[in-house]
Amino acid sequence: MSVQSIKQWARLPTNEQSISNVWINDDIRPLPPHRRTWTVWTFSSFWTTNQVALSNWQLGGSLVAAGLSVWQAMISVILGKCIVAAVAVINGYVGAEWHIGFPIVSRYVWGVRGQFVVLVQRIILSLVWFAVQSWTGGICIAVMLSAIFPSFQTIGGVFPKSANLDTKQFVGWVLFNVLLIPVLWIRPEKFKGTLLAFNVVASVTLVAMMSWSLAAAGGAGELLSQGNRAMSSKELGWGITSGVSTVIGSIAVGLTNQPDYSRFARRPGDQVFGQWFAIIFLGALFPLFGCLTASATQAYFGVAVWNPPDLSQLWLDTSYTSGARAAAFFSGLGLLVCQIAINTVDNAFSAGMDLAALFSSYINIRRGAYIGLVLSIALCPWQLLSSAAVFISVLSAYSVFLGPIIGIQVCDYWVIRRRRVKLSDLYHPRPEGIYYFFHGFNWRAFVAWVLGFWSQLPGFAQTVTPESVTVAEGWTNIFNLAFLIGFAISFTLFYAFNYFWPPKGLGETDEHDIFGSFTPEEAAKL
Numbered sequence: 001m002s003v004q005s006i007k008q009w010a011r012l013p014t015n016e017q018s019i020s021n022v023w024i025n026d027d028i029r030p031l032p033p034h035r036r037t038w039t040v041w042t043f044s045s046f047w048t049t050n051q052v053a054l055s056n057w058q059l060g061g062s063l064v065a066a067g068l069s070v071w072q073a074m075i076s077v078i079l080g081k082c083i084v085a086a087v088a089v090i091n092g093y094v095g096a097e098w099h100i101g102f103p104i105v106s107r108y109v110w111g112v113r114g115q116f117v118v119l120v121q122r123i124i125l126s127l128v129w130f131a132v133q134s135w136t137g138g139i140c141i142a143v144m145l146s147a148i149f150p151s152f153q154t155i156g157g158v159f160p161k162s163a164n165l166d167t168k169q170f171v172g173w174v175l176f177n178v179l180l181i182p183v184l185w186i187r188p189e190k191f192k193g194t195l196l197a198f199n200v201v202a203s204v205t206l207v208a209m210m211s212w213s214l215a216a217a218g219g220a221g222e223l224l225s226q227g228n229r230a231m232s233s234k235e236l237g238w239g240i241t242s243g244v245s246t247v248i249g250s251i252a253v254g255l256t257n258q259p260d261y262s263r264f265a266r267r268p269g270d271q272v273f274g275q276w277f278a279i280i281f282l283g284a285l286f287p288l289f290g291c292l293t294a295s296a297t298q299a300y301f302g303v304a305v306w307n308p309p310d311l312s313q314l315w316l317d318t319s320y321t322s323g324a325r326a327a328a329f330f331s332g333l334g335l336l337v338c339q340i341a342i343n344t345v346d347n348a349f350s351a352g353m354d355l356a357a358l359f360s361s362y363i364n365i366r367r368g369a370y371i372g373l374v375l376s377i378a379l380c381p382w383q384l385l386s387s388a389a390v391f392i393s394v395l396s397a398y399s400v401f402l403g404p405i406i407g408i409q410v411c412d413y414w415v416i417r418r419r420r421v422k423l424s425d426l427y428h429p430r431p432e433g434i435y436y437f438f439h440g441f442n443w444r445a446f447v448a449w450v451l452g453f454w455s456q457l458p459g460f461a462q463t464v465t466p467e468s469v470t471v472a473e474g475w476t477n478i479f480n481l482a483f484l485i486g487f488a489i490s491f492t493l494f495y496a497f498n499y500f501w502p503p504k505g506l507g508e509t510d511e512h513d514i515f516g517s518f519t520p521e522e523a524a525k526l
Helices: 003-010 040-051 059-065 070-098 102-110 115-148 167-183 192-217 233-249 252-256 270-301 308-318 322-358 365-378 381-397 399-416 423-427 443-464 473-480 482-500 520-525
Strands: none
Touching: 040 192, 040 270, 040 322, 059 070, 059 233, 059 270, 070 102, 070 233, 070 252, 070 270, 070 399, 102 115, 102 322, 102 399, 102 423, 102 443, 115 167, 115 252, 115 308, 115 322, 115 365, 115 381, 167 322, 167 365, 167 381, 192 270, 192 308, 192 322, 233 399, 233 473, 233 482, 252 399, 270 308, 308 322, 322 365, 399 443, 399 482, 443 473, 443 482, 473 482
16 A cells, blocks of 8 residues: 555645544544653653542552551552553553554554454543542532631532432532633643643642641651551561552553553653652652641541541631631642642543544544543432442452553563554554454454453452452452453463464554654654
8 A cells, every 4th residue: 555545545634634534533643743742841740640649648548447557558559659650651652652542552452443342441431530530629629618608618418318419519519520621621732831830739738738737736646656457477468469459550540541641752761750750759759648647637636537628628627717717728729729630631631532532533632521521420420429438449449450451552562563563554444454353353452351350350349349249368369469460461361372373464664654753763763
């Protein structure tokens, strides 16, 4: 197929005109140099958003609640963050090198039609987290309104008890969704300045709340010196191992689609240091701050406060003075900024990118983000969270299915294809394309994926419904290593399937830069 015919089929902008079809649009074709604006510090800022997120702040608390001491929990956090950083860099390298996102990577891994199976999963997860994070953002706004208006602080419930709906939180949630509308208009490549400002505000807010707690309590409190729950050395070892899996599981959804963001890198190396620094250093620091704050609030209030918005509300509930109201308002504002940042980059943009690939003729990233906002509202997050224990368990344990997906992606790019990709065949469904496989599906990937997660299903079932499902200790231990075991099994099996039944076209690349995606230096290296 000639270069000109490929350009004509893909409808590339030969005369400043850009037209989309079902397989390609401006937001999923390989990014040209003028759109690749993310530097080392942009990637640091991007991952800082994840580390200052309220979910990461509370990470130590979830491990302490499982029976570990604070310092044992921090060991789990540090080990988990090191693994997360390594996976983020390795899995994201294809995006930085070939400037394609997760949906397009999925085409050479799963097949040009098989990709839709993985995309639908990613979209559902993005929408669910979008809804949950928006509800948390609404709580922050409710705190601010309670600080401004005494009548709002004492407002009664207007919804029936069966609705599982708090009036103040509902008002805050509605306003949070309205605030997202102008933010989602900003394109990802132009979001770096806004993101940096958001991160500074969020970080200052969280550090200030920790500092107040330590000063008010006259120290860190007894929680830091408290030992772990009575357990054997074996139980302790598995407890720390389970903690590592919890840390990885908390961000596994974001690790899956790393190419979506790494493709914005000016150079492939820009993503490496930025991610390592933010994930490992800040990723361990803020859970420690969360532990310090919880320990100090336990000493001061008599109850450990793990969730920052709860601390802001506690100031109002215990002393509705001008000082408490000012502290609650400004802390609520900083936490609100934190939620806007994490919901935009982690959920709205992710949903937008995946929807842009699923409906390329009609949707770009911006439209997809707005559609994601509407669908997240339709999910009614208060209903999802009404059974919080089971719901959060399912979301956290979903790394059972994501670890194998990432293992397959890493094996395919680094080992099977040896970092060689033929971009032109990623944007059409014709049988002569090397990524057509069997009727558009790569059976090797699907079989390796299922075999990668099946052994963790008993432990997954017990975690989600512990009252009705009990399994042997061995299944539980396997589940405690879910991400790593799933990654390793699927990586190994996928390699074996490709070794014995190699697909066609391994090592092939395009002879020309038909998409205009590379600088002359990059094209020469490839």
